[in-house]
Amino acid sequence: MTEFIPTNLDDVKDAVEYAKTHRQHLEIVAGGTKQGLGRNMTFDGVINLSKMTGIVDYQPEELVMSVRAGTSMDDVQAALDNANQMLAFEPPNMSLALSRGGKSPGTIGGVMAANISGSRRLTAGAARDFLLGFEAISGRGENFKSGGKVVKNVTGYDLSKLMCGSFGTLAVMDEITLKTLPRPETSCSLIIATDDFSQAVATIASVFATPHEPGAAAILPRAIADKAGVGLNSNFVAVIRLEGILISVRDRVGHLQTKFGGEIVKHALSHPLWQSISAGNLCDDSPRDLWKLSCPPSDAAGIIEVISDRYDIEYFADWAGGLLWIGGNGHALGNDLRLAIDKCASGFVHLIRDVGATKDKIEPFQPLAPSIYALHQRVKAAFDPLAVLNFGRMHYGI
């Protein structure tokens, strides 16, 4: 097992060239917090990006930060805090949910490669919406860049979108440029009691049909709500977060309470609650597999109904019902979730945490339709024809 610890893209290029020659498959790692995502693979070597760190340039007034891929999210967060700004997609700390031990928030490269976003994704966009540009070495061993360092740019193909969520299978990024935004002055969360899941989805839809600008919306079943300290003695609670300047947030929460009732969540409780919701980290009572399901919000209740009849599951929803975090065991659950998704207009199911050997029996990522799979293979070949980088991590042969 060879471990390459590059300090710059020239070193990465050398490592890729070496692997090309010796027909090796290399794993790309920085913080290692997301190694549990995707298929179980063995590699011939590792490119460890943990020495490629540092904030290269940060211009808060331009809303632009350039940072090296191996930089810890703690360091990124500290710089943002200092300028009173944020990454609006609310990158969650996945360490706890992924059960990798420790509390490391991982690296910015890992967050972008996995396209991981938190609760504000619903209204502000995903990680992929905030990657303005990058510089990388492809699996061909060639240095290339895409995008730019300004917030508005349509020059050439938007390869940033492709890099986000490609799990290191196309290229190894070094410097990445992100769009930053001012942090809201304050936030306030409102909890509304509902009898069942579909009523919670409908309530949230009604909240989003007002001009009061909700920013995030989750649905917690009673047990989870109680444990998080936001229970209302109802079967479910809808949790709605509003952000902005103080007088605006107060005013909007007031309007919503007049219309929908509900209670305001204690401020001290609100922040950690949304951190846990963002990270899918509320289904952790017992060690179970954790599934992440994205679907149209109006389909979520039907999926839950079918699945909870047949399996012992723990679950909650984010993104107004469009994101389900489901804890439960066995690959049959995954199969049935995928069958349920097939009946929706669109969506996908990914296995996020495997506490047993579920991945031996089911693909962790949603299998692709044949035509889409063929296109994925051609895209992979366009960047990494010898399959040097994270080969097979997402899908067989990719």
Added chain:
Amino acid sequence: MLMPEPDQRVIDRRHTIAATLKTIVPKRCVIDSVESMRAYDADGLSSYRQLPLAVVLPETVAQIAAVMKWCHANGIKIVPRGAGTSLSGGALPLADAVLLGLGKFNKILDIDYDNRCVVAQPGVTNLAVSEAVKADGYYYAPDPSSQIACSLGGNVAENSGGVHCLKYGLTTNNLLGIEMVTIEGEILRLGGKHLDAGDYDLMGVMTGSEGLLGVVTEVTLRILQKPATQRALLVGFDDVTAAGSAVGDVIAAGIIPAGMEMMDGLAINAAEDFANAGYPRSAAALLIIELDGPKIEVDALISRVETIVRDAGATSIKISQSDKERDLFWAGRKSAFPAVGRISPDYLCMDGTIPRRRLPDMMIRMASLSQKYGLRVANVFHAGDGNLHPLILFDANQPGELERAEDFGADILRSCVEMGGVLTGEHGVGVEKRDLMGIQFTEEDLKQQQRLKCAFDADHLLNPGKVFPHLHRCAELGRLHVHKGKMPHPDLPRF
């Protein structure tokens, strides 16, 4: 601008090809008489004109797929076209290519308030989406200036923005799903009413690909509740640098306005002559800053912004007290292009982006280029996101002036890249900026982009001659050099 040499053998077969197309789609869907094809010989970049081989206006997705499959099998090129409003020549026809018009796909298919989205065909205009959901308080955020005419398929192809994209994003940030047809005639669905790709974000790559990767046949768009209140400030400065700093100060204060526009002296006066918007004629720079949201928030932020611009040296400040007054503030800005068209026989509109802090340098550079080329330039500017729209004034009837104006424009875009910016913020590369791509990108960068193209369209049949200055054959791009395989840094310990 040189287009790829048309294939004479294809042109010679024009009548046979048109006849065959009439067997694939209903006869009424094929236009092949020279007179009728004239309507399609240019897009918004009207200094370039070219008759296509034939125009096909399909009526169903199956027909699109059949036409593309046949063209692919027979090596015939295709130029997709929406409403033809591109400012960069993205829909400029080619003499040896079928022009595939999506104009008949003009239906909104589904308005889904439960999931806050609209499903529409690609020929629906941008504004029609907002109109369709207006009564229920919703709208579609991207608002390119051509929104009454431009179509959604074109918006996806160009990743269109608009004056409000500072706060609400471009098309790519408001698009949930597409259906597309590949050059092989295969129908693919990417995304949908759910969020995120879960795999390679091919929809993200399709967005802004300028018709080179596939033809969009359906879109799913995110819709938002219309902000309760919109108010604007109209702020004059006697110095462009001060206006530029004011823009930075607003953002540094944590405020993201819905729109933040700047105009220079020449543009202010042209617009005022045209629209009587009450602009301060003596100002060197004018800002329009629009805030939107709940009334209490907008009122509070308006007064914060007022303080910021006053501290930055504003010489005049007006705050809209009604929607009518706000519309008037915008009337001048929105008529800036025709207004400039009135003071000059012709103009070229450029579209680079720079880091905002470089604005004063850019204004100095533009003044000196204006002297060098002996041509005037009026500036309108999406100031919030650094997107410049210099309008170069010229007279095409004067020999050599068009070329001089184009050289001037190229120098401006070179300066954008040199200052850390990019060639195009929202109009696209098309044919207009194709030959400048080498300024922003290395040969390796461009080759990697073209390899992606090869994954979608290995024979370069879709919209060739656009975006990329050199067309490399996919076989050549795919060649891989493997070095002898020495261990890098053999002296270093590995573990």
